[in-house]
Amino acid sequence: MLTKKCRDCGQEKPVSEFWKRKASPDGLALYCKECFGRRNAKSYRKGQAKQGKQTRPYRARPTVPEGMKYCPRCKETKPFGEFGRNRTRSSGLSSYCKPCHNAVIAEYKQRKHGGHRNFLLKLRYGITAEQVEQMKALQGGVCVICLRSAAKHVDHDHMTGLVRHLLCFKCNGALGQFEDDPQRMRDAALYLEGRGPHARRMMIDLGATVLNRANRHLLRSLSKWAQPRPRDHRSRRHYHLRQKYGIDHEDAELLLHLQVGLCAICCDRPAEHVDHDHGTGDVRGMLCTGCNTGMGQLGDDPVALRRAADYVQRRLVREVPDESGGTRLSFTEPDVDPRMVPLDAWEPYRRQDGEFRKAAVAVEEEIESMPWAAIFSGEWDADTGAPTG
Known part of the structure; x- marks a missing residue:
């Protein structure tokens, strides 16, 4: 095994105990890792003391066997398999072991974003949990499509990334299908x-x-x-x-x-x-x-x-004036304030809205079947589908 003598402690140590240094003839540092750490710590603390700053006592780097890594959070030496991947590190492993890494990330999300859900809402949709609750209140807590289930999932336009409204799980999945x-x-x-x-x-x-x-x-x-097919081959x-x-x-x-x-x-x-x-x-x-x-x-x-x-097509939900002078949402025909309707009382409005939209489709189909010459000549109204005379 190749060895080298440290200038500080004077001990003969394996070359793996020395950092790399291009300026040296042998490509290794003049001091072993342990002595180099003490020198570096002494210089750092001297500079901090001149600025009137206090530092914690120096802690020597723990000795880590081959194939193991030290976790600074739980202060345990663990095998490489206990650490996650991190390509930005020279070792290719994360700084903390997997349980500690999860705890650190959870603390960060709670400290910076107020929790995991708020973090995901900001990351995916650019909104907060408070804004989601406001949207839910404006909808009356009901899914704007089926009018049967509670609104729990944020729906967004996959082309623009803009948030539309809150839907139930099934309606949100159906749009994707x-x-x-x-x-x-x-x-x-x-x-x-x-x-x-x-x-x-x-x-x-x-x-x-x-x-x-x-x-x-x-x-x-x-x-x-x-x-x-023959019965034997069915x-x-x-x-x-x-x-x-x-x-x-x-x-x-x-x-x-x-x-x-x-x-x-x-x-x-x-x-x-x-x-x-x-x-x-x-x-x-x-x-x-x-x-x-x-x-x-x-x-x-x-x-x-x-x-x-x-x-x-953004033809379902619209904003209309309310009695207080502001605006509210409307997504049924005939119009009704969703904030005034309990979750289990939407069925009558749902049936009426269904009849309205079915009749509207029938009018569109009738207009599409009309000869365009009659529409351009003024004999038929393209909006209502009725004769102009």
């Missing part, structure tokens, strides 16, 4: 009501908008290429479909063939899941993962889907 696409949500509402392009295709080919045990034989008559999925939906693997493949392999709602993603009415058990179609999961999180509710579509 639909990728904040309002047209997909409106198409999903039509799909649930047995309308839209998929329902028309099913009606033309099967004479019904859903598939069940009574009319599944009509689906088989549409495709001559479909041949039933898969586990075959029996699962029979038990849960009343169809088998061949029926699912024929339905997928009828949809050209694409989702019955968005029509641009592969259909992977059989969707059914949870009340009647009838199969409505085959959907992609996003549409299937998003509808499930919104409870297969056309009202919530249309409200979610308007919410994404």
Whole structure:
């Protein structure tokens, strides 16, 4: 083992006990690490004393075996595996062991930000917990989309990063599944009501908008290429479909063939899941993962889907004057002050709002079906959908 003699203590020590120093012929410091620490501490304390400052007594660096590291918080020497990673350090390890590191970070968050939740709100959304509580009070504590659950999650626009409002867990997740696409949500509402392009295709080919045990034989008559599998080769999925939906693997493949392999709602993603009415058990179609999961999180509710579509387009929540001369939030038709409605009393307002938005969609569909020549000539009003005469 290579050794070197320290100029201060005069002891012969391994070269690992010396810091590196480019100016030395051998590339090592003149003093061992222990003596170098005492010299450095003496010089530092002398300078501090000249400035009238007090310093704590010098503490010698503890001797650490190979593969171990000293934690200055718990004052214990532990294996490298007890320390987290930190690429900014020369050792590649954090200063404190994992339990101490967690405690230090928790203390920092509490001291600087008032707690872990406040730290995350500032980091992700740029708001504080107090502002979240103010938003919750303005909403009356209810999710602005479904009007059924308590508002607990901060929702933001993923394009701009701006905070929108507070939602429940399911509505917040559903927006993500639909990728904040309002047209997909409106198409999903039509799909649930047995309308839209998929329902028309099913009606033309099967004479019904859903598939069940009574009319599944009509689906088989549409495709001559479909041949039933031998009983010995039927898969586990075959029996699962029979038990849960009343169809088998061949029926699912024929339905997928009828949809050209694409989702019955968005029509641009592969259909992977059989969707059914949870009340009647009838199969409505085959959907992609996003549409299937998003509808499930919104409870297969056309009202919530249309409200979610308007919410994404910033047409749902608006500010209106209140009696005190200030402003308040409004997110239903007819208008009602959300601060005055208990959490369990929203159902009547929700039903009325659903009828209003459904009628508004019907007017938009009627306008879209009108000949543009009649609108430009003034025979039809493009806003109301009614004849001008």
